[in-house]
Amino acid sequence: MPKKTAPLDAFDREILRILQRDNKTPQRAIGEAVNLSAAAVQRRIAAMEQSGTIAANVALVDPAALSLTVTAIVEVFLRDERTASIDRAKALFRETPEVQQCYYTTGGTSFVLVVVTTDMSAYEVLTRRLFSDHEWVASFRTLVALDRVKSGAEVVVP
Known part of the structure; x- marks a missing residue:
């Protein structure tokens, strides 16, 4: 809360x-x-x-400096929107270090994730662990980023 x-x-x-x-x-x-x-x-x-206005003090790390060369935006579609399915997905995505950001969304897509991995082979292993191994995931769609144009955590202060 x-x-x-x-x-x-x-x-x-x-x-x-x-x-x-x-x-x-x-x-x-x-x-x-x-x-x-x-x-x-x-x-x-x-x-x-x-x-809680200031939620954390962190360092923003350039993924390329750690050989994390693949950034993917992933749409996740759950089989149903029951509380148990949503809670399982949230817990799994929270505890997965490769998931930089996770949003529970409306409009047909259940979750949108921003994921970083070292290469496409590592991404495939991750997708099996996050999606294929869970019956509550109906499907997922991946958009691979060609270039990191802007990345940050700054919020507009009105």
């Missing part, structure tokens, strides 16, 4: 914009940019982490 987030003011929103560009920006520098003390920035960041 998501935590209840407190309303964000203009300072919080500007702090979020800065942190999304570079979460290693020193709090002193953030404070100078938003006209707050470093201590006030630290308290605001801690409050946003506590509330």
Whole structure:
């Protein structure tokens, strides 16, 4: 269950914009940019982490640097939309490291995944593990990315 987030003011929103560009920006520098003390920035960041507004502090890694040369967008179609099938799929996709992103969707497709693997052979092994070995998966469709034009986790801060 998501935590209840407190309303964000203009300072919080500007702090979020800065942190999304570079979460290693020193709090002193953030404070100078938003006209707050470093201590006030630290308290605001801690409050946003506590509330779940800031969900994680992570490093974005270039998959090519790890020889992950195949990026696939996969549409998954379940046999039915029963809670048990959906919950099984969510659990499986969450625990699979090759699945970078997973969305439960409407419009005929049950899930959309973004997957990275070293090569097509590894992708085939993954598809067997994720789809072929589970009776609740009706089918899947793969779109292989030719180029990673934009990738990130930045959210528009209104």
